[in-house]
């Protein structure tokens with residue numbers, strides 16, 4: 001029977017009259033349990049993997065093999081397949097997704113295009129900011145954002161594809177012009193179970209690419225080639241070390257920025273650290289593969305600022321504080337190595353860092369060990385403890401610190417106090433790294449998000465201490 005569907009929903013509580021409810025097996029509950037509730041709320045089309053025992057004659061049931069994939073396709077059709085009407089590029093990898101898509105967004109705006117962005121920090125349709133709830137939202141939200149972008153004249157959209165989203169089919173139904181792989185290191189093993197499963201999740205994005213798209217991978221990450229196996233898209237690589245299609249050489253790397261040689265052109269960028277050379281190269285490669293002119297791209301790219309809360313420098317009263325979103329062992333090590341690399345003399349590095357609650361526990365001791373290894377002083381503190389006891393998280397972190405580093409490590413549960421203490425410890429010339437929260441403006445404790453912004457607290461504390 002033909003039906004007019006008023007809306008598509010995957011949450012029974014949101015179903016209205018004539019809705020199509022898609023029952024999804026989630027991580028907490030099975031959406032099939034809520035089919036009846038959805039019908040009571042007005043849904044008269046049910047898309048499900050297993051049919052309920054008692055069928056309602058007034059309702060149309062559509063049985064599918066994978067409801068998440070079906071949701072993606074339905075959402076795309078519902079919003080008139082917007083991904084086919086603009087150039088959509090997805091960026092995946094453990095670290096560097098937000099940095100890369102933000103640089104791409106800024107670059108394409110500078111190049112004069114109308115552009116969309118879907119990222120951890122914010123979603124954007126040209127200058128309009130639409131708050132972000134996930135790194136990669138659900139399929140319906142993605143499609144409605146893309147539709148809005150098309151309506152506003154956008155020709156390009158750059159989006160992050162998190163491994164959670166790929167596995168949960170949030171990216172299904174999307175037609176990509178290209179995908180980028182930044183790197184893969186330890187994270188989210190609580191969710192994926194094993195590192196191999198985590199790699200497989202990232203690879204699923206590349207398996208989904210059409211023939212006329214490109215797959216641009218980091219040649220210096222040994223999993224880059226894995227992404228390209230059996231991938232139908234045009235294979236492209238970038239890197240600093242291994243032979244690759246897009247290559248760069250770091251000429252200088254200071255606290256002010258990076259100087260790179262790309263295709264025999266020397267360019268200065270505002271971003272700091274070798275990891276940003278990778279991000280910039282991925283952006284350069286993507287722009288060229290999308291048909292942009294190399295010289296123009298490099299010229300515009302040297303102007304862009306990068307993402308909020310990524311190596312954000314605050315210099316006050318002779319102390320340099322860096323607020324960075326490093327929340328994985330690899331990111332923390334990269335940021336600390338970058339800081340070590342730009343040290344000029346006897347300045348100390350003081351690191352304030354925590355690990356999130358209800359997230360991968362295995363990274364806790366490793367991150368604390370790395371923090372202590374590369375810093376002169378370390379303050380372990382809270383970072384979104386969520387439903388866990390903050391002190392339990394901190395003890396798990398502390399357990400990873402090398403005994404020789406015990407003396408330089410302290411635990412201060414309250415993040416504000418921890419930042420203040422770092423400010424007290426710092427002398428002129430010292431560098432404070434406040435890691436883990438970057439752009440976040442809250443501290444999540446037991447279901448409540450309390451306002452908290454590392455950048456603001458750092459400024460407050462340094463100002464306060466200077467007056468004392």
Ligand SMILES: CC(=O)N[C@H]1[C@@H](OP(=O)(O)OP(=O)(O)OC[C@H]2O[C@@H](n3ccc(=O)[nH]c3=O)[C@H](O)[C@@H]2O)O[C@H](CO)[C@@H](O)[C@@H]1O[C@H](C)C(=O)N[C@@H](C)C(=O)N[C@H](CCC(=O)O)C(=O)O
Nearest residue numbers: 010011012024026027028029031034134135136138162164
């Ligand atoms: C663990 C996880 O990823 N969960 C995501 C998932 O929800 P879920 O599978 O847990 O859902 P569930 O509660 O089991 O419910 C199953 C189904 O029943 C439905 N339901 C449920 C109750 C009810 O009364 N009626 C009803 O219909 C739900 O709407 C759902 O469709 O699907 C939801 C819809 O897409 C997401 O909002 C939700 O993200 C949660 C909030 C989350 O915190 N996710 C994080 C871990 C995440 O996705 N992070 C990544 C970034 C990671 C990175 O750093 O790389 C991201 O992309 O943001």
Ligand SMILES: Nc1ncnc2c1ncn2[C@@H]1O[C@H](COP(=O)(O)OP(=O)(O)OP(=O)(O)O)[C@@H](O)[C@H]1O
Nearest residue numbers: 094095096097098099120135275310324325326331
């Ligand atoms: N290419 C890179 N390689 C390694 N580390 C990086 C890279 N780019 C950024 N980082 C570090 O990782 C942190 C997170 O970067 P970014 O926000 O770009 O990653 P992300 O992949 O979007 O993370 P999330 O999965 O949380 O959305 C940065 O603050 C920086 O410390």
Ligand SMILES: N[C@H](CCC[C@H](N)C(=O)O)C(=O)O
Nearest residue numbers: 327355356359383384436437
């Ligand atoms: N996308 C990541 C962000 C972690 C940021 C950190 N501040 C935390 O809360 O653990 C996650 O949800 O695991």
Ligand SMILES: [Mg+2]
Nearest residue numbers: 097098120135
């Ligand atoms: Mg991100």
